[in-house]
Each structure stands twice: as structure tokens, then as C-alpha cells.
Amino acid sequence: MPRRLRPPRLLAAALLALSTGAAAAQELPALPLEDHTAWQAVGRLNTKGYNRRGMCSGALVAPDLVLTAAHCLAGPDGNPVRPETLHFVAGWLGGEFAGESAVASYEIHPRAYARVTLDIEHDLALVTLATPLDVTPLTLGSALSPPxxxxxxxxxxxxxxxxxxxxxxxxxxxxxxxxxxxxxxxxxxxxxxxxxxxxxxxxxxxxxxxxxxxxxxxxxxxxxxxxxxxxxxx
The missing domain is CATH 2.40.10.10 (Trypsin-like serine proteases)
Structure with a gap:
């Protein structure tokens, strides 16, 4: 794993809007409550550290594997976070959830930081959970066509x-x-x-x-x- 997971300057503005709370005029609307159970494989990947908490989203692709973005595993200093500071909660809904687990390890796409700074075209990571969850994973597809x-x-x-x-x-x-x-x-x-x-x-x-x-x-x-x-x- 690289010593620093620092994004390049040209991507800083784009990633800032996702990782540090920059203002945005639009947002995704709330998923209707009656549809929530159909999407319990999607969850929050929570991070914690000294005087800091954060979150990304992620999705189960196997009972013990969560697909997320590689940059979600970098701390504010650009260094990789320790797995023990990560926790995944599937189907989180106001205090209720479908499953939760600590993180045992994670694997970053081998080309994400091949040149030290982040290559956004390979901004992928797989997180291995300490405990497999009893939640149906989502499936990968190949058709890159809308909607x-x-x-x-x-x-x-x-x-x-x-x-x-x-x-x-x-x-x-x-x-x-x-x-x-x-x-x-x-x-x-x-x-x-x-x-x-x-x-x-x-x-x-x-x-x-x-x-x-x-x-x-x-x-x-x-x-x-x-x-x-x-x-x-x-």
C-alpha cells in the first residue's frame, strides 16, 4: 500500500465536494421508506479518528465484501486509514440497520495509486468485513447505458x-x-x-x-x- 494516498491537484476541487463538505445546490432525494428494504445492501462506511468522524457510501457485493471508492480510505493527511478505524453498516435507517461489521482489511485497485497520487479512473476499493452479513449482495453488470x-x-x-x-x-x-x-x-x-x-x-x-x-x-x-x-x- 502506498505511503500517501493524496489526490492530484487537478482533481482536488472535484473530490473536495464529496470528501470535505463543500456546498452543493442539488442533492439526491430521499428514497421512499417503502423501498428501503430493497436496498439494504447499500450502507455507510464510517470512519473515525482523532477528533474526526466521516462517512462514505458502499455496497455489499458479497456477504463479506463492500465495494467503495479508493479515496474513501485516505485520511485528511493523505495517508491510508487503519482498517480498525472503519465500520460498515448495511441499510442504515435512523438507528436501525440490516447488518453491521468491523473491517478486517481492504484492497485498493492496483492502478489507483500506481503513480502515488490518485488516478481517478481507477478509484475503486474492496473492503473485507470481519463478519459476513446476512444481507443479499448486489450484482455487477456490464451494460453502460441509461437510465x-x-x-x-x-x-x-x-x-x-x-x-x-x-x-x-x-x-x-x-x-x-x-x-x-x-x-x-x-x-x-x-x-x-x-x-x-x-x-x-x-x-x-x-x-x-x-x-x-x-x-x-x-x-x-x-x-x-x-x-x-x-x-x-x-
Whole structure:
């Protein structure tokens, strides 16, 4: 693992909006309460440290594996956080939840920090939970065509899932540009396509002029899941 997980200057503004609470005029609306049980695989990846607490979103892709963004595992100083400071809560809803676990370890995409600073095109990570959860994981997909869906938690509504299921979007070089807004906390949340049988096709990485930049799932992730949880991939 690299000594510092510092994002490059050109990405600082985009990541700032997700990681430090920069203002945003728009946000994902609240997921209707009656739909919450269908999305219990999405949860909060909570971090804690000296005088600091934070959160990202993440999604179960196996009973003991959470897909999130690599930059969610960097502390404010750019150094990797210790696994013992992380905790995942699936389906968090105002004090209730579908499952929770401490984090045993995590694995960052091998190209995310190949040049020390973050390569946003590979801003992916897999978190291994200390205890497998009795929650049905989400499945990976391959169809990168709209409509796209975003599901996760953000700072304006940290105790209830927020979501959109009608987002336009298309490839933007190696990334996906999704025409729906995100806020701090949405980082690491799943981007889905193929509704009504929604499947994960990407991970929220950054905000950009009211849109969302997402990293598509790739062969590293698929191969990693096939080794440990083949039933979660098409």
C-alpha cells in the first residue's frame, strides 16, 4: 500500500465536494421508506479518528465484501486509514440497520495509486468485513447505458438512503458522467444500470458541475469477485 494516498491537484476541487463538505445546490432525494428494504445492501462506511468522524457510501457485493471508492480510505493527511478505524453498516435507517461489521482489511485497485497520487479512473476499493452479513449482495453488470441509478448516503440526509433511478449518462473518456448530483458522503456509492433488475456498473468518485463522475467496474474487480464470490457477477 502506498505511503500517501493524496489526490492530484487537478482533481482536488472535484473530490473536495464529496470528501470535505463543500456546498452543493442539488442533492439526491430521499428514497421512499417503502423501498428501503430493497436496498439494504447499500450502507455507510464510517470512519473515525482523532477528533474526526466521516462517512462514505458502499455496497455489499458479497456477504463479506463492500465495494467503495479508493479515496474513501485516505485520511485528511493523505495517508491510508487503519482498517480498525472503519465500520460498515448495511441499510442504515435512523438507528436501525440490516447488518453491521468491523473491517478486517481492504484492497485498493492496483492502478489507483500506481503513480502515488490518485488516478481517478481507477478509484475503486474492496473492503473485507470481519463478519459476513446476512444481507443479499448486489450484482455487477456490464451494460453502460441509461437510465442509471445512484443510491447512497449524503451529509444532508446521513441517516436515510437517498436515490435517483432516472439519470442520463454516458462515457466520458474512461469514466461515466452521470447527469444527477451528489454530495459529501455519496462517494463510494454504487452506480447502477439495467433496471428494474438493477446491477452495479460503477462507483461514485467525484462531483463535476452538477454531474457525477463514476468509475466503471473493470476486470480487476470482476476477477477479484470471481475468486471469492462468483455468484455476484454476471
Amino acid at each position: 442509471f441509478a445512484l443510491v447512497g448516503y449524503h451529509d444532508h440526509r446521513p441517516h436515510r438512503l437517498s436515490a435517483r433511478f432516472d439519470c442520463a449518462g454516458a462515457r466520458d473518456h474512461r469514466l461515466l458522467r452521470i447527469a444527477c448530483p451528489v454530495r459529501p458522503g455519496n462517494s463510494g456509492g454504487p452506480v447502477l444500470a439495467g433496471g428494474p433488475g438493477w446491477r452495479i456498473v460503477g462507483v461514485v468518485a467525484a462531483a463535476a458541475q452538477g454531474d457525477t463522475l463514476a468509475v466503471p467496474v473493470d476486470e480487476w474487480l470482476r476477477e477479484r469477485l470471481l475468486r471469492g464470490a462468483p455468484y455476484t457477477s454476471e
